[in-house]
Every structure is written in C-alpha cells, then in structure tokens.
Amino acid sequence: MLVAIGTKNRAKTAAIQNIINSYFEDVQYIQVGVSSNVSEQPFSSEETRQGAINRALNTLEQAKADLNFGLEGGVQEIKNQMYCTNWGAVALKDGTVISAAGAQFLLPEEIAAELRAGKELGPVMDIYTKQQDTRSSSGAVGVFTAGLIDRTEMFEHIVKLLIGQYLFANRDV
C-alpha cells in the first residue's frame, strides 16, 4: 500500500506513520509539500477543516497514493477565547474524502493577542518558548499542557479517526 503525506512537518509525519504502521503491513510512504489553499494561519474551524481537505486532495493529485493525508492546524474564537483547533482528511484514489476533527485547547490571552494582531502561531510559539521550530516537535499543545500531550499524539488521534472511518466504510458486510 502506498501512503502519501501532504506535509514535511515532522510532528505530523510521525503521527501518520505511527498509526498506519500499527494497522497495516507492507506500507511505502511518499512525502509531498502541498498547499492548503487557505490562510497561513486559519482563523476558524471551517477554514482549518478546508485546509486539511485541500491538502489531502492536492496530495492525491501529486502522489496518487492509496491513502493521501492532509493535516491542518488553526485557531478559532468562541466568546473571546481563542482555541487551537485541528483537522485531518484522507483522500482515496477515487476522490472520496474522509475528514475528522481533533483536539481543541485554549491558548493563553497573551498568545491570542499576538494572533489577533496578525501573527502566526508557529513564530509566536518560538518567541514564547525561546526555542526553534516548536511546531515540528511538542507544538503549542505540548507547551500549554505541561508536556502531557505533544503535537504528534494530538494528530495521532485524528489519523486514528480517519483510518477507523476508512476501515468502517470498507468493512465486509
């Protein structure tokens, strides 16, 4: 089976490979850099979902794999509180798209204020943590859950939902 991953981000890539490897054998991976065709910093659950779906479809177009994954992070505000929101999608060879949402967690007000001013979460987190490329390791979720859940584990849950829905749709009835 060929599995295509529509990102070069390590945290997302590990999530896809960890879950796929525990449910399938003889898997080959191909990694492609694709556009999400939404803002660099999606600002609603709907836009984040669309980013994940666009990435999955763009990955399918480039790689034509059996499973083509797109994972997207964004934020949304509910009653002046800003949540990091996460979505995933898998496109099948025939163009079918399965999507699922994952964890949403509250961002501290000082981070939210930076994003409202037009900055992106990735660079804002690097300044906040004084580390580089947090988006490829623990992620904002790792930082703001005291390390209890890192970005890979968060996306693993989404990939599991996607694979589970795929298996359900293809079950023997």
Ligand SMILES: O=P(O)(O)OP(=O)(O)OP(=O)(O)OC[C@H]1O[C@@H](n2cnc3c(O)ncnc32)[C@H](O)[C@@H]1O
């Ligand atoms: O290479 P890609 O696949 O684009 O991975 P990314 O880390 O940029 O992730 P997204 O495009 O899905 O996320 C949209 C924006 O939100 C940022 N972001 C999302 N989740 C984050 C997290 O957990 N930690 C740090 N930045 C995050 C990210 O850096 C982008 O600015």
Ligand SMILES: [Mg+2]
């Ligand atoms: Mg990005």
